[in-house]
Amino acid sequence: MSSSSEPTGQPAWAAVPADWPRTEAEATAVQERLRGGVDASSAAILPGDPGLMVGVDVAYDDERDLVAAAAVALDARGLARVAQATAVGRVSFPYVPGLLAFREIPTVLAALDRLGHTPDLVVCDGYGLAHPRRFGLASHLGVITGLPTIGVAKSPFVFRHDSPGPRRGDASPLWDGTQEVGRALRTQPGVKPVFVSVGHRMTLDVACAHALHLSPRYRLPETTRAADAACRRALAALAREHG
DNA sequence: GCGACAG
DNA sequence: ATCTTGTCGC
Numbered sequence: 001m002s003s004s005s006e007p008t009g010q011p012a013w014a015a016v017p018a019d020w021p022r023t024e025a026e027a028t029a030v031q032e033r034l035r036g037g038v039d040a041s042s043a044a045i046l047p048g049d050p051g052l053m054v055g056v057d058v059a060y061d062d063e064r065d066l067v068a069a070a071a072v073a074l075d076a077r078g079l080a081r082v083a084q085a086t087a088v089g090r091v092s093f094p095y096v097p098g099l100l101a102f103r104e105i106p107t108v109l110a111a112l113d114r115l116g117h118t119p120d121l122v123v124c125d126g127y128g129l130a131h132p133r134r135f136g137l138a139s140h141l142g143v144i145t146g147l148p149t150i151g152v153a154k155s156p157f158v159f160r161h162d163s164p165g166p167r168r169g170d171a172s173p174l175w176d177g178t179q180e181v182g183r184a185l186r187t188q189p190g191v192k193p194v195f196v197s198v199g200h201r202m203t204l205d206v207a208c209a210h211a212l213h214l215s216p217r218y219r220l221p222e223t224t225r226a227a228d229a230a231c232r233r234a235l236a237a238l239a240r241e242h243g
Numbered sequence: 244g245c246g247a248c249a250g
Numbered sequence: 251a252t253c254t255t256g257t258c259g260c
Contacts, residue, residue, distance in 0.1 A: 097248040
């Protein structure tokens with residue numbers, strides 16, 4: 001047993017599953033197998049509903065082959081912090097565009113387990129359906145956990161888009177041919193847009209509304225900002241303890 | 244074949 | 251992601 005005087009608690013250790021994909025071919029096969037499980041037909045939670053909005057993010061120390069993940073729960077009404085948890089582990093996959101989930105998910109799952117609350121929405125750093133195989137990180141995490149998820153990415157990936165209007169809330173589609181798979185969304189006036197896509201149990205309109213609601217002051221959602229800070233702190237603490 | 248390419 | 255100096259602004 002361990003006592004925690006830290007407000008955040010000690011990080012959980014995240015083991016990489018023995019059957020985790022090791023090659024790109026194995027990883028893409030997993031995506032092809034799971035992608036049918038995505039539900040984008042309706043939104044499990046609406047902005048304004050009570051509930052817990054959970055941001056997840058990951059920080060890396062490739063030198064030491066370490067990952068730290070954080071899950072931070074904010075009250076949907078008022079965005080006050082309710083709980084947070086962190087986890088650390090070994091890097092489970094190299095960075096390959098399109099296969100980000102295999103790098104982040106084991107540690108993120110450990111942090112979510114440790115949270116002690118069931119999220120009503122998980123906000124991921126990256127993409128969901130706006131992905132080469134329609135199964136980015138947010139969708140993958142959603143299908144594995146069964147939780148509603150959205151992706152909010154900081155930079156464009158594979159799909160083209162026009163610049164959204166200058167006002168907060170202005171958006172323009174991310175096109176995969178003639179299909180809208182995501183949206184470039186202006187969360188703050190005069191600031192670069194973010195890129196929103198559905199993860200699981202969510203629609204694009206509602207995903208954008210959540211992203212906007214979660215970003216009252218800065219470009220990025222408060223969930224993402226909180227999770228980013230928390231996983232960086234966890235990684236720094238880990239490097240401090242060891243060498 | 245070459246470049247681009249979430250984090 | 252991470253590395254990094256200064257700079258502009260509240």
